[in-house]
Amino acid sequence: MIVADAVARGMGEDGDDTLKLPRLGPGRTVAATEIPVHLMFREQAAASRVAAKPAATAKAPRRPRPPQAPAGRRVPPGDDRLRERRGPVLPGWAGAAVGGLALAGCAALLWRTGALPGALVAAFGATPRPYQGLSAQDYPPLAFLGIVALLALGGLGRGKVGHAWVLTLFGRYRGTVRRTGLVWVSPLLLRRRVDVRLRHWRSEPLPAVDSGGLALQVVVQVVWQVRDTARAALAVADHTDYLAEQVESAMARVLSQLPADAFHEDAPTLRDAEAVGDALTRMLAAETEAVGIEVFSAQPTRIEYAAEVAAAMRRRRIAAIDAKHRDSVLTSVVDAVDDTVNRLTSRGLVELDDYERKALVKDLTVAFYTGRGE
Incomplete structure (x- = not known):
């Protein structure tokens, strides 16, 4: 009780968080010491500052999307002294x-x-x-x-x-x-x-892989120009060799984000030449900016499977096309049979029981499918 009264008096007079002992009478001296009150409640304060962890949420399956150049990855700009300026002439x-x-x-x-x-x-x-x-x-x-x-x-x-x-x-x-x-x-x-003229460079068939690891052969055409002659001549040993190496590197990163073909689903693939070319152009322009080269366009002119997998992928593509064709033909045949039977019965031209209706549907399906197949 004495401690509680002292605490109340000490905190009520000054309004601070420290505990002050009362002074004694003359002849009785006691060293007054300030005791931080908040130290007595450290465990409670620490417990109140603990934040609840967010509940883990289930991640939805990711679908492939068109390739995009990384926004935060850029080549270092190099020495600032190597910037083109007018020479003495x-x-x-x-x-x-x-x-x-x-x-x-x-x-x-x-x-x-x-x-x-x-x-x-x-x-x-x-x-x-x-x-x-x-x-x-x-x-x-x-x-x-x-x-x-x-x-x-x-x-x-x-x-x-x-x-x-x-x-x-x-x-x-x-x-x-x-x-x-x-x-x-x-x-x-x-x-x-x-x-410093506008130039174009067409690569030889370069090896690459898609998102599924299938081997590809890609030919890329690049339209470029030397914008900063000081960096192009002095920042690297040969700016044309540097450009060729960066084309191969950027192409490998872009093509590895998507599959070459989606046989049984409607999803982005490497056959979208415009999206692939835009991503490749942005990435290559960021990589060659440090050596004074400006890239206007980088487009894959040919994307093919490598020789070791070309035959198997060709058979798979033909099978997918055939299955898609048969599915569309069967859908149209079923729609035609349903429309024919509904018209015959709704207009009162024929009266069919279940057995006769099944037989008519079977005969019409065979007839329509045979005609569509031919």
């Missing part, structure tokens, strides 16, 4: 003009010293001068003009439509040149030509 006429001026300066200096042959000087309408020899002062300007002419004329190049140059200096990416015609690029830069 000048119009070709500027390089040709500088090179021509440097050559003209060298020729004038050699003519002044008489080092040019007289016949060559006369061909340009100038007066030959006697050879006086090259002095030490003539070598620096000759060397400078020669270097300028070599750099100016050596950097001239011809840009083609549908091609680009990837420029590197000592292994470092310096830019991309997409200009066409006569251009000037520093001869110190290493040039690597990249085809």
Whole structure:
């Protein structure tokens, strides 16, 4: 009771959750200690925080659905420094003009010293001068003009439509040149030509398996284009080989989600070329984005069973088609017999007992089925 009163007084005055002991009179000192009250009810609080587990629900059987590219799976974007940017380039006429001026300066200096042959000087309408020899002062300007002419004329190049140059200096990416015609690029830069035209690639028959594990032979046609030349040239050793490997990988993942044929049920199969092509295109575009390749279309042009299972699957398909045909014929025959008997009896043309009705149904069924079969 004393503890309860103390607890009530301690909690009523301050409104907190701690227990404070009352102070004693003068001359009697007791160390006051705060005791957390919630520690006394730890087990009850823990029990109240326990949540009830949800009841397990029975899972319904999953039906196959059209293949879809995984939404969360993407190839790492790679080094951000490998992004296409404009490279250092000048119009070709500027390089040709500088090179021509440097050559003209060298020729004038050699003519002044008489080092040019007289016949060559006369061909340009100038007066030959006697050879006086090259002095030490003539070598620096000759060397400078020669270097300028070599750099100016050596950097001239011809840009083609549908091609680009990837420029590197000592292994470092310096830019991309997409200009066409006569251009000037520093001869110190290493040039690597990249085809940026719209291209298509048709694969050889590739092995794959469907959702049931049956071996398939698939031919895929891919329409693609190099969008980022820096990544295509420098991110991988060969972007065309990378594309071929990714096509085979994506095709194996997409085709393994559905069966090649559904013989006795109406379910999605790999014969839906549009759905399969869309899933393959999305997956392949996500895989090749890291190397600067844009995939516009990836369509399977032929999906066939492998040679070891082709004969068995052909017989199974023929049997399924035959069974479906017989089922449809039998349904139409039964409907025709039922309609004929109902019309005869409803109009009062004949009066049939059970035996005669069964005989008539039997004869009409045989007659109609034989006619439909022929």
